[in-house]
Amino acid sequence: MRNIGDVLKQNLMKREVIISLVILLVLTYLAISYGLSIIFSTIIIFSIFSIVTLSLNLEVGHTGISQFGRVIAVIAGAFVVGAIPGRILAFLYGLPFGLEYADDSVNYKVVPLIHKILEKNIALALGFFLFCLVLAGLSGALIGWLTSRPAIRLSEAYLGISLLAFGDFFMWVGHNWEPLVGGTTAVFIPDPFRIVWGYRMQAVAFTFLAIAVLVYLFIERITKSPFGRTLKMLRDSPLVSRVYGKNIVKIRTQSLVIGSAIAAIGGALYVIYTGTCTAIGFTRLTWTFWPWAYMMLGGIGSNIGMVLGVLVLTVLRTLIILYRKSVFGFLLLWGIDPIWLEYTLLGLVIIFIVLFMPYGLVPEKTETVLPSGRIKAILESVRKQSSQTPENGLKSSLRLKK
Amino acid sequence: MLNIKNLYSGYIKLKILFDINLEVPTREITVVVGPNGAGKTTLLNSIMGIATVFAGEIILDGIRLKNAPPYKVAQLGISYVPQMGNVFADLTLRENLMMAGYMLSKEELKNKTDQVLDMFPVLKGFIQRKAGTLSGGERRMLAIAMGLMRKPKVMLLDELSTDLAPLITKRVMESIARLRDELGITILLVEQMAKRALEIGDKAYLLVSGEIKYSGKASDLLHHPELSKLYLGIKEVE
Amino acid sequence: MFPPWLAGGLVYASALSLTAGGITLLYITTRTFNFAHAGMATFGFYITYIFYSFRGGNLYQYLPLSFLFGSLLGIICYIGLNRPLLRRQASIVTLMMSTLGYDLILLSIIQMLCDYLSYTFKLYPRRVTMSAYDFKMFGTSAASIISPIIAITILTLLHLFLTRTKFGTSMRATIENPILASASGINSDKVYLMSWVIGGGMAALGGAVMSLTMTGTPVMGMTLIAQMFAGAILGGLESIYGGILGGFIVGLAEYVGIYYLAVMVGPWVLGYRMALPLLIMVITLLLFPRGLAGIQWSYLMKSIKRARKGVKS
Numbered sequence: 001m002r003n004i005g006d007v008l009k010q011n012l013m014k015r016e017v018i019i020s021l022v023i024l025l026v027l028t029y030l031a032i033s034y035g036l037s038i039i040f041s042t043i044i045i046f047s048i049f050s051i052v053t054l055s056l057n058l059e060v061g062h063t064g065i066s067q068f069g070r071v072i073a074v075i076a077g078a079f080v081v082g083a084i085p086g087r088i089l090a091f092l093y094g095l096p097f098g099l100e101y102a103d104d105s106v107n108y109k110v111v112p113l114i115h116k117i118l119e120k121n122i123a124l125a126l127g128f129f130l131f132c133l134v135l136a137g138l139s140g141a142l143i144g145w146l147t148s149r150p151a152i153r154l155s156e157a158y159l160g161i162s163l164l165a166f167g168d169f170f171m172w173v174g175h176n177w178e179p180l181v182g183g184t185t186a187v188f189i190p191d192p193f194r195i196v197w198g199y200r201m202q203a204v205a206f207t208f209l210a211i212a213v214l215v216y217l218f219i220e221r222i223t224k225s226p227f228g229r230t231l232k233m234l235r236d237s238p239l240v241s242r243v244y245g246k247n248i249v250k251i252r253t254q255s256l257v258i259g260s261a262i263a264a265i266g267g268a269l270y271v272i273y274t275g276t277c278t279a280i281g282f283t284r285l286t287w288t289f290w291p292w293a294y295m296m297l298g299g300i301g302s303n304i305g306m307v308l309g310v311l312v313l314t315v316l317r318t319l320i321i322l323y324r325k326s327v328f329g330f331l332l333l334w335g336i337d338p339i340w341l342e343y344t345l346l347g348l349v350i351i352f353i354v355l356f357m358p359y360g361l362v363p364e365k366t367e368t369v370l371p372s373g374r375i376k377a378i379l380e381s382v383r384k385q386s387s388q389t390p391e392n393g394l395k396s397s398l399r400l401k402k
Numbered sequence: 403m404l405n406i407k408n409l410y411s412g413y414i415k416l417k418i419l420f421d422i423n424l425e426v427p428t429r430e431i432t433v434v435v436g437p438n439g440a441g442k443t444t445l446l447n448s449i450m451g452i453a454t455v456f457a458g459e460i461i462l463d464g465i466r467l468k469n470a471p472p473y474k475v476a477q478l479g480i481s482y483v484p485q486m487g488n489v490f491a492d493l494t495l496r497e498n499l500m501m502a503g504y505m506l507s508k509e510e511l512k513n514k515t516d517q518v519l520d521m522f523p524v525l526k527g528f529i530q531r532k533a534g535t536l537s538g539g540e541r542r543m544l545a546i547a548m549g550l551m552r553k554p555k556v557m558l559l560d561e562l563s564t565d566l567a568p569l570i571t572k573r574v575m576e577s578i579a580r581l582r583d584e585l586g587i588t589i590l591l592v593e594q595m596a597k598r599a600l601e602i603g604d605k606a607y608l609l610v611s612g613e614i615k616y617s618g619k620a621s622d623l624l625h626h627p628e629l630s631k632l633y634l635g636i637k638e639v640e
Numbered sequence: 641m642f643p644p645w646l647a648g649g650l651v652y653a654s655a656l657s658l659t660a661g662g663i664t665l666l667y668i669t670t671r672t673f674n675f676a677h678a679g680m681a682t683f684g685f686y687i688t689y690i691f692y693s694f695r696g697g698n699l700y701q702y703l704p705l706s707f708l709f710g711s712l713l714g715i716i717c718y719i720g721l722n723r724p725l726l727r728r729q730a731s732i733v734t735l736m737m738s739t740l741g742y743d744l745i746l747l748s749i750i751q752m753l754c755d756y757l758s759y760t761f762k763l764y765p766r767r768v769t770m771s772a773y774d775f776k777m778f779g780t781s782a783a784s785i786i787s788p789i790i791a792i793t794i795l796t797l798l799h800l801f802l803t804r805t806k807f808g809t810s811m812r813a814t815i816e817n818p819i820l821a822s823a824s825g826i827n828s829d830k831v832y833l834m835s836w837v838i839g840g841g842m843a844a845l846g847g848a849v850m851s852l853t854m855t856g857t858p859v860m861g862m863t864l865i866a867q868m869f870a871g872a873i874l875g876g877l878e879s880i881y882g883g884i885l886g887g888f889i890v891g892l893a894e895y896v897g898i899y900y901l902a903v904m905v906g907p908w909v910l911g912y913r914m915a916l917p918l919l920i921m922v923i924t925l926l927l928f929p930r931g932l933a934g935i936q937w938s939y940l941m942k943s944i945k946r947a948r949k950g951v952k953s
C-alpha cells in the first residue's frame with residue numbers, strides 16, 4: 001500500500017487537465033471547420049449524457065449496484081414528459097387532451113397550437129420547462145424505488161440481467177401502447193424554447209450545460225458527504241456495514257431513487273431538445289451501454305472521470321459522424337455504410353478498457369477527509385514526536401502497514 | 403526437496419504469510435502446527451499456486467514454483483490433499499480416482515486404482531456411488547487415496563485429523579508414517595491437533611499469525627515447556 | 641401433424657434450448673454471462689443463409705457449418721478476451737461487459753456483411769424468411785420435427801461426452817471444484833477452451849434453427865438475448881441439462897402462451913410477448929432462485945415410483 005505522501009500527490013489532477021486541454025483543442029478545430037452549430041449540439045449531447053452517466057456512476061461506482069437497466073429511468077422521464085405536460089397544456093387551453101392526444105393525426109395539429117401559446121408567454125414556457133423536469137424527477141424517483149425492490153434480493157449479474165430485460169420490456173410497451181407516447185408514430189413535445197426564436201440551439205446548450213453543472217455539483221456533494229462514504233463502505237464491505245448498524249436496504253434504495261431521478265431528468269431533457277418522443281429510440285444500446293462505456297472509460301467511482309469519459313467519447317463519436325465519408329468512404333465501394341463503425345468503436349472501446357485500463361482514465365482515489373495541507377501538518381508533528389521517543393517505544397501510528 | 407525462502411503470500415490483496423523460511427527434507431515428515439487462522443492452509447496453497455505469492459521463493463528440487471498454476475505443480479509431483487473440498491462430490495468414486503490419476507496412462511490408472519483400493523478396502527463397496535454420499539471419514543480416506551494416485555514425490559496434507567475420533571486419528575497418523583517409511587514419500591503435514599502429528603514428525607515448524615515462531619525437531623517442539631502449552635494446547639506428554 | 645402454432649413453437653423452443661444451454665455451460669465453467677451469444681446466434685443464422693443462397697440444396701446440411709463457425713467465434717473470444725480476464729480474476733460484471741464489447745463488434749460486422757451482400761449480390765439479407773425454403777414432412781414443416789430432434793441429439797451427445805469420456809469428466813470436475821481439479825493435474829485452460837467451443841457452437845446452431853421460424857434480421861440475436869438468459873436462469877445455472885430444458889420451456893411458454901392470449905383477448909397482445917419470458921425470469925429469481933436445478937429430481941423420481949407401487953398393491 002502506498003503511504004500518505006503518494007496519496008496526496010495523486011490527488012493532483014494532472015491527467016484530467018491534459019485530456020481536457022486536448023479535447024478543447026479538438027473542439028476549437030471543429031468549430032473553425034464546421035461552424036458553431038456543431039459545438040452547440042455537442043454541448044447539448046454532452047450535457048444530457050453527463051447527467052445520465054453521473055447518475056449511473058452513483059449507483060454503480062459508489063454503491064456497487066449492477067445497473068444494466070439505466071434506460072428504464074431515462075424512459076420514465078422521457079415518456080412522462082411526452083405523455084403528460086403537453087396534455088395538461090392542451091386541457092388548459094381547450095384542446096383535445098385525452099387518449100387521442102397521442103394519436104398521430106391529432107397530435108401534429110395540437111402541438112403547434114400549443115407552441116403559439118408558449119411563444120408569447122415566457123412565464124408559461126419557463127413554468128412548463130420546470131414542470132417537465134420536476135415531473136421527470138419524481139417519476140424517476142418512483143422507478144428507482146420500484147427497481148430497488150429486486151435490487152435488494154438479487155446480486156450482481158442476476159440483477160444486471162433482470163434490469164436489462166425490464167429495460168427492453170418498457171421500451172416495447174411504449175412502442176406498442178399508442179395512447180402513451182404514440183407507439184410507433186411518436187409524439188411531439190411542446191417546445192419551451194420557442195421564445196428564443198433564432199437562438200434556440202444556443203439557449204438549449206446554455207441551459208442544459210447549466211443543469212449538467214448543477215447535477216455534477218449535487219452529486220459531488222452527495223458522494224463526498226457521510227452518505228457518500230457510507231455508500232462506499234457498503235460497496236466494499238457489506239458485512240462490516242451491517243456490523244456498524246448501517247441499514248443496507250435503506251441506503252441502496254436511497255441511492256437508486258436519487259440516481260433514477262437524475263437519469264429521468266436526463267431523459268426529459270433529451271425529448272425536450274429533440275422535440276419528439278419515440279419509444280423505439282430508447283434502446284439499451286444508447287441509454288445503458290454507452291453510459292456504461294463512458295463510465296468505464298472515465299473510471300468507475302470518479303465523478304470528474306465520468307465527465308471526462310463522456311467528453312472524450314462524445315467528441316470521438318462526433319468525429320466519426322463527420323468524417324465517416326472521407327476517412328471510411330472506401331467502404332462504400334463495397335456498399336458498406338460506415339455508420340456501423342460506431343458499434344465497432346463502442347465494442348473496441350469497451351474491450352480496450354476492460355483489458356488494459358480497468359480503472360479508467362481517472363482511477364478512484366483514496367479519499368482523504370481532511371484537506372491535504374492539514375494532513376501534511378499532522379504527519380510532520382507526529383514524525384517529530386516519534387524521533388524524540390526511545391528506541392523500543394512508540395511506533396508512528398500513521399505508518400501504514402506494508 | 404522442497405525449499406521455501408522469504409515467502410510473503412496471501413489472496414489477491416490480503417496478506418497472510420510474512421517472511422516464511424521452511425525446508426522439507428526428502429523422505430521426511432515435516433509438520434507445521436499452529437493455532438487457527440495462522441496461515442497453515444495458505445502455506446500449502448502458496449506451494450500449489452492457489453494463493454498469490456507476493457515475494458520470496460518456492461523451490462522444488464531446483465525448480466522454481468512461484469505462482470505456477472496448480473496443474474503444473476501437480477505435474478511436477480506434488481500431491482495436495484486439502485482439508486475442505488477434497489473430493490468431487492458429484493462424481494462417483496471411480497471417477498474421482500480417475501480424475502486424481504488424470505495424468506496416468508490407462509494401464510497405470512487401473513493398476514494404481516487397484517493398489518489404492520487395497521490400501522483402503524472400505525472404499526471398494528462404494529466405487530460406483532457419488533462421492534458426496536460418503537461419510538466424512540470415508541471422504542477423508544478417498545481424498546488420501548486420490549492423493550496417492552499420482553505416485554507423488556511430495557504430499558501436502560491439510561489437517562487430516564479434523565473431525566476424527568482420537569483413536570482413528572492415531573491410526574491415520576500411523577498410516578501417514580507408513581507412507582514415508584514404505585513408499586518413501588516426502589510429506590508436509592499441516593495439523594491443528596499437534597500432539598499426534600508431532601509424534602510421527604521429523605521436523606516441525608510453529609506458525610502463528612503468519613510468521614514462523616519456532617523451527618526444529620518435532621520431538622523438541624512436543625516437549626517444549628512454553629510453546630507447546632501456549633499455542634498447541636498440549637498439557638502433558640508421555 | 642402439428643397445428644401451425646405448435647409447429648412454430650417447437651422450432652422456437654428448440655432454438656432457445658440450444659442457446660440457453662450454451663449460456664449455462666459458459667457460466668458454470670467460466671463464470672461468464674455471454675452477451676456475445678446474441679452475435680454468435682445471428683452469425684449462425686447468416687452462415688446457413690449465405691451457404692444456402694450460393695449453393696442451394698437442402699438447407700439443413702449447412703447447420704453443422706454454423707456450429708463450427710460459432711465454435712470459432714467462441715475460441716476467438718476465449719483466447720483474446722476471456723482468458724486474460726480470468727487470469728486476472730476479473731469480476732462477473734467485468735466478464736459480462738467484455739462479452740458485450742465483443743458482441744457489439746460482431747453486430748457491426750454482421751451489419752456491414754448485410755450491406756455488402758445486398759449491394760454486391762443483390763440479396764435481401766435484412767429480412768430473411770428461411771421457413772420459405774423449408775419442406776414439408778408428415779403434414780407439418782420439416783423444421784418442427786427436425787429442430788427438437790437436433791436439440792435432443794445435442795443433449796444426448798453432451799451427456800455422453802460429459803459422462804463417458806475422460807475429458808468430459810474432467811470438465812465436470814472442473815465445474816464442480818476448479819481448484820481441486822487443477823491440483824489433480826487437470827489443465828483448466830483446455831476445459832475452458834472446450835466450453836467456449838461447445839457454447840459458441842450451440843449459440844450459432846440455435847440461431848440457425850431460430851431462423852427457421854423467425855424472420856432473420858441482423859439484430860435477431862440481440863432481440864432474443866433476454867429470452868435466452870431467461871431460459872438459462874429458469875434452468876438454474878447449475879447444469880447444462882437444466883439450461884436446455886429451461887430454454888425449451890421459456891420458448892414454448894412464450895410462443896404458445898402469446899398465441900393463446902392473442903386468441904382470447906385480441907392480436908394487440910402480440911407486441912407484449914416479451915412479458916412472458918420476463919415474468920418467468922422474475923418469478924424464478926425471486927421465488928425459486930435455483931431454478932429447475934433446485935428441484936430434487938432423484939427425490940421426485942423416487943416419490944413417483946413409490947406412488948406407483950402403492951397404486952399397484
